[in-house]
Amino acid sequence: MVIGGGFAGLWAVRALRKAPVDITLIDRSNHHLFQPLLYQVATAGLAAPSIAAPLRHILRDQRNTTVLMGEATRIDTAAREVVMGERRIPYDYLLVASGATHAYFGHDEWEKFAPGLKNLDDAFAIRARVLSAFEEAEATQDPEQCKACLTFAVIGAGPTGVELAGTLAEIARHTLKRDFRNIDSRQARVLLIEAGPRVLSAFSEDLSAKARAQLEKLGVEVRTGAPVSAIGADFLVAGGERIAARTTLWAAGVAASSLGKRLVGDGAGELLDRAGRVRVQPDLSLGAHPEVFVAGDLASVTCEGKPVPGVAPAAKQMGTHVARNILARLAGRETKAFRYTDFGSLATIGRHSAVAQLPRMKFSGIFAWWFWLVLHIYFLIGFRSRLIVLINWAWAYFTYGRGARIILGIESEKATHGGKEEKSG
């Protein structure tokens, strides 16, 4: 049984496609999400279906697999059962790959002011917030409020924060420039706020400096060494300075899914690391329960003395490795230790800007951006999504347009303006 249809879970299931096993894949949502492009949905560049595919559609021809949509509430390792509400599902082998979520470092009250970006609902909420801020700026007659509406703060200068800030600057400077009458969208400020000393700290110092220069060229104000101490509905305090901002986005912290804690049980806190991830054996199994494996963002693993990062390729590699270890057990062979192959890191910043740090080379700028583009389209699941994304991007590239600028979830009074009921004609 596999819990979680992200990269780790899905790659494990796929690696077992020819194995004589019955697989049940459980996920809270009905789709696999291509997380590396989620920021594009949040910034109105792509529609949700372009980066998400139903799990049961992806696996429809893998006859040894049943997909169940629902929440694994508890894992009874003694009885070898997963509890889903009132139902208990027995397993012989279990992979827990329920991923991670954003963490507010003990400030959970910040969540409502500074939403994070983990799933499609988050992306829609962020899209609505960003677009509504411009709408409010256009409508208001109070210059102070207008200024706050046109100030966007992104907290955390990891890959997600950098992508969000770069894209927001592009939207303000190009996409929206002709759309408003009372405001000039190019006057919008985009701040990227980082507690640490530099952006993209996982990259080398020179690439990090290049990324910063590219961000600034796009119009982003980068503030490093500026820890956030307070966030409210229309302000935040970063590095001691109070900034009036109606829109604050959170890209700073990650914590493992709470299922990790429920998996190891009470009083086994030493099995979890600081971020709540499960410390696993070198073969990715749980020490006390060799039939239980953990992979992806939920797993705390070191390889050659270095922690394995929470990135998509690591999750895919772990998922595939768990599948191989399960096959080894079934065949009566020994399991093998997981070894992470680092293909390098890549972060996009905005139009024509990206940084790439590969094992044998580093580069940045327009070539890195094209490299990023080709790679991400290549890795997108499903031919159709790739084609649609390609067309959307080609369109956006030439027009600076963003095709998905739709605000959803406007509180619904029963009467809708400008509707049409009857069809045809």
Place this chain on the structure above:
Amino acid sequence: MVIGGGFAGLWAVRALRKAPVDITLIDRSNHHLFQPLLYQVATAGLAAPSIAAPLRHILRDQRNTTVLMGEATRIDTAAREVVMGERRIPYDYLLVASGATHAYFGHDEWEKFAPGLKNLDDAFAIRARVLSAFEEAEATQDPEQCKACLTFAVIGAGPTGVELAGTLAEIARHTLKRDFRNIDSRQARVLLIEAGPRVLSAFSEDLSAKARAQLEKLGVEVRTGAPVSAIGADFLVAGGERIAARTTLWAAGVAASSLGKRLVGDGAGELLDRAGRVRVQPDLSLGAHPEVFVAGDLASVTCEGKPVPGVAPAAKQMGTHVARNILARLAGRETKAFRYTDFGSLATIGRHSAVAQLPRMKFSGIFAWWFWLVLHIYFLIGFRSRLIVLINWAWAYFTYGRGARIILGIESEKATHGGKEEKSG
């Protein structure tokens, strides 16, 4: 000033693009919606951005127009001001085109069990409900519950009801047929329930009979003469029979936006028709206030003794006509009476099935379907949307796939299964 960015409002604004006027367009949402294809979003065939475009983007080059997103809460016809919250905006001429919404004939308590389809949020709610019903059927071990989960009732056999029922049958019979392990999606029942004696009552009797035959060929159970007397969470009573159904969709009634009532004021009930629409003068103005016009679904108009139907072409024609009458007033000329040009009616039923009733000819079946397809793609706003929709449909046509089968809005516990935070790599 124009309230409502639907077909009537938007066409009026566009018709005034060269006029020496300042136009303010107010809408609750930020987008114009191509309502005739909304059922495709609800049934996971299209993504939202394919049928919606931001109003300010559509009008970005029309410099005499300001778009404001917000709700017109009241119209002060004496002071000639529209009230938006705390703000009052004066007007010289006003067009109210705030459309219609679904009506439950005095049974508002049915709304939560049988959602209607008027805007994108409705479409997402319906999509989630339909897809979740299949998920629940796959997960449950109770055969009665499974049967109720696989029963879909659509109430109202107008164009929207027929499209929804036809598409649901196609999804069950083709799209999902290989996706499940415990259920056979082809066993799903789709009921189309109509109080009147026939489906598509706006069409001639022979086309109506053909539509019914086409629906039945697709696997839809059509029940005419079956008024609905009760709806609950997992059942409905239609024509006296109790049917166990977890999913009921409402396509039966329309009522005008409540702004109509607020426009004419208390004690002027005689100015509204039974559906709450505003009875206007032949030139579409309000008798007591010749500077106020009403158009689209909110207007109750007769032309040559027949009521003008609530369809998109009528709304566009009314919008354009109001613009011309305003120009006439500005030039000191007389306004003209509105005349509706009926280009005919067209309703699609499902793959290869549609009926068309044109002024000089009637036809049905595959030719009507292709006719419908070409026409709807042609009328879609914006080249890019047309192209994306065309690709989506071409894909769906050859594979029976539906690209947008994503369930959104799953209640969010903080931990997400299968997420990935860090990007790149």
